[in-house]
Structures are given as C-alpha cells and as structure tokens.
Amino acid sequence: MKIAAEGMPVFVYRFISAFGASIFMLIVTKATGHSLALPRRLWRPILLVAFFNGFTFLFLSALGLLILPSGHAAVMAYTMPLWAFLISIPVLHERPQAMQWIGLALGMAAIAVLLIDSLHGEDNAVTGIFVMGGAAVCWATGTIIVKKVDWQQPMSLIVTWQFLLGSLPFGLLMLKDLPGLEWPPTDVVLAVVYTVVLALGFGFWAWFKIVEMVPASVASLSVLAIPAIGVASGGFILGEVIGMTEIIALALLLGALATVVLPKPQ
Template sequence: MSDGIVTQPRRDLTKYLMLLAISLFWGLNWPAVKTILSQVPPLTLRAVGFTLGAVIILTLTRLSGRSLAIPRRDWPSLVAAGVCNVLVFNLCTAFAQLGMATSRAAVIAFTMPVWATLLAIPVLKEWPRRQQIAGLVCGMAGLAVLLGPNGLQQGFGPGLMLIAAVSWAIGTIVMKRHVWGGAVMAVTGWQYVISAIPMVILASLLETPPDPATFPLPVWVAISWHLLLSLCAAQVLWFVVVSRVSVGQAAVSTLLIPVVGVSGSVLLLGDTLTPTLVIALALILTGVACVLLPARKR
C-alpha cells in the first residue's frame, strides 16, 4: 500500500514535468526559429530540420522494436497528413516570421483547434456543443482583435500564419479520420521524410548555403534548441505523455505553448507586449480551452 502511495505522486510529478518540458521546448521554439532565420534561409532551415527529424524519429522507432513498415492503405492519408502537418505548416511559419512579429505569429498559429472544430462539422460530422460554439466565438474574436480593421492587409505574414493554422487543422482531421495500421512514431517519421524531399531539392536550387563559421553564439544556441529539443526531444516526450494521459489532458496542456512563445518573444526578441496582443491571446486561449475541455456532466 505504501509503495503504491509513494509511486503514484512520483508518476504524476513525472507526467507534469514532461508536459512542462514540452511547453518550454515548443514555446521557446518560436523565438529560436526567428533567431535562426537571421542567418539561415527558410528553405535550408526546413530541409535540415525535416531531414534530421526523419533520421532521429525513425531510428528511435526501430530501436524501440517497432516496425518502420507502413501498410499500403495508409500511404494516401500519410502523405496528406505529412503535407499539412509538417510541410505546409512549417514552411508557412518560417516565411511568416520574416514579415511579422514572432509573438503575433504564435498567437495566430494557436487558432488551430478552432479551425479543426469547424472542419470537423462537414468532414467528421461532429457538431459542436454550446461550450464549443462559445469557444469558436472567442477564438474568432481574438483573431479579429489581433488582425485589427486592416485584416490581412498587414503584409504577407498574417495570411501565411492563417494558412499554417488551417493546414495544421486539416492534418489533424486527416490523422483522426484514418485508422492507422502502422506505428504512430513510424507514421510521424515518414511524414518528415515526405516533407524533407521537396525541401532539400528546393533549398539546393533556390538558396545559397550559409557559412556556419559566421554564426554568432545566439544562433548556435537557437539551432541546438530547434533541432534537438523542439524537433526531436519534444516530439518523443509528446508520444510518451499521450500514452500516459487522456487525450483531453494532453490537449489542454498545449495551452501553455503560446503563452511561453509570446513571453519568450517579448523577453528574447524584444517584441512589444501591446494591450491588443494580450487581449487577443486571452480570447484565443479562452476559445481553445472551451473547444478542448470536456463538457461538465450533469
């Protein structure tokens, strides 16, 4: 009995520490990518990141004893999910940060659950509850506050971030709709492979490789954070967490990510924490919480 009492709090503490690590790794990845882009072209950054992610995740999958094979029926959905979740999302977020503040980009990206809820109506026939409808209203209100009266006339950044958020939502719907026969880590690794191939080709044709010898120390720190902690460690930790907690708990835990992203952008990049940004972030977080949190049982 005493062993069980001691073990359970330790398990809970480990779970919460992993969730905190994921939020820090993915949240601070926003200012890290912005820092890297000051020295590394966006196509080259994504080509290197996708390639490294594919190698590490597939290697870990193999070392864990899982098969790398993907059933033939899974490939159409795998390609669609990879293009939406990895290729389009990461490509749009990289180019968007060249044209807008990172803090604003992180907030727009996190409207994804709102778009996913809307897309689930025609695709999955999942009609939102009153709580989710309230969340959709809050999310759209936050987006309207952030964009302001000029909307998408603020350059290419906000438009690309909206495309990224919607693409992420579509990829999420694809992942949820399909019944996968292959291992989840293998599916994720092959999505990186699919995304890496066009990025490597485009980067070699359109961009000049930067000289790493000229990189200042902050850029090297950002590269290490992006490639090792965000792209690899956080992804593996996410698989572990999802296997230990409910989907609802895992989803709600992601609410910390945009808060960390905005805070990191303000502290590390000097982004201005305006009242508009704070109000928009609060509205969108409220909307996402309404969408993700389960309804109260009567």
C-alpha cells in the same frame, strides 16, 4: 525558431529541420525495436499528413515567423484547435455544442484584434497574420487525418515518414540558396538543433501520441499554455514589446480554447 528562421535562408532551414527530425525519429523508432516499413494501406494518409504537417505547415510557419513578431505568430499558430474543431464536423462527424460556437467566435475575435493592430503597424503584418493562420489550418488538417486513420503503427514511425517526405520539396527549393551559403552563428545553430530535436521530433511525437490516446478536445488542452510561452519568450529572449494587443488577443484565444475543450456541466 524565429532566431533560426532569420539566421539562414528559409528553405535551407526547413529542409534541415524536417530531414533532421526524420532522422532523429528514425533512430528513436529503431532503438525501440520497431520496423521502419510502412504498410501499403497507409501510404495515402501518410502522404496527406506529410503534405499538411511536414511541408505546408513548416513552410507557412517559417514565413510567418519572418514577417510577424514571435508573440503574434504564436497566437496565430495556436488557433489550430479552433480550426481542428471546424474540420472535425464534416470529417469526424462531431456535433458542436453552443459553447463551442461561442469559443469559435472568441477565437475569431482574437484574430480580429491582431488584424486591426496590424493595420496600424508594418505594411506586411496583415500578410503575416494570414500566412500564420494558413499554417494553423494546415496543422489542424494534419491533426484530424492523424486522428481519423487507424494507423496500428508506433507514432515515432508516422513522424519519421511525415518529415522525411515533407523534407523532399524543401530539398529542391533550397538548391538556389546553396551557392554562397555560409556557416551560421552559434545561436542559429542552437536554434536549429532545438527545432529538430524538441520542436519537431519530440514535439510532434508527443502531440500525435496524445491525439492517438485521448479525444481531440482533450488533446487540445495540451497546447493551451504554448501561446503564452511564445508571447513571454518573445519579450524576454528577443526583446519584443508585449503590449495590450498581445495580452487581449491571448486572453481571447485562451477563453476560446477553454470553451471548446472544457466538458459540459452534468
């Protein structure tokens, strides 16, 4: 995704990503024999999900990838379960236990490690931390909405409408970038295809299915390995340095998520 974000204007990239993912999931929805119509009662929640997941999360995460190394960006993006935990208290009326508050403290410590390191790095790195943190909050908010609403519709349809509606603002914002736009290199094209089919299309469908089927705390287990993959792939594919800062922040984040999602002793 970082390759794609750096290889073309950000609004063009995100329009292609969101609109392409919506078309991909539309085909999946039709192929599985479901209608594309959305009941009127679901328009308000789908607009909220589209705003938080289909537009704001994609916009902020793309900006964060442009500013931060991919490892830092992955660690910040996957603080999402921690924010979902906080949002679930007033929205889902969950009552957090002591270990969950400890987990929140560990997660904040991971962010602090990255912030302190960023103060001695690039001038705009701190901005990138807050931008990617904002993306995580938006993703968490969208996840809580998905969990709260009784959709009674296939998740492929929800993902279709989420990205179709979310792509509309990007379509307007990218107009200024169209003059002089050239066909991108092959690696950028492949990165965009990966984003459309796997990261957004299949990825959000799988995530929503998990959120639909199991409690949110259990669903969070499915994202524990992703920051580690992001840090490792940034080193192997992009040649980014994996230092003690990334390792410490990742360890704190994994510890935080473990305290949130692991069941209480019986």
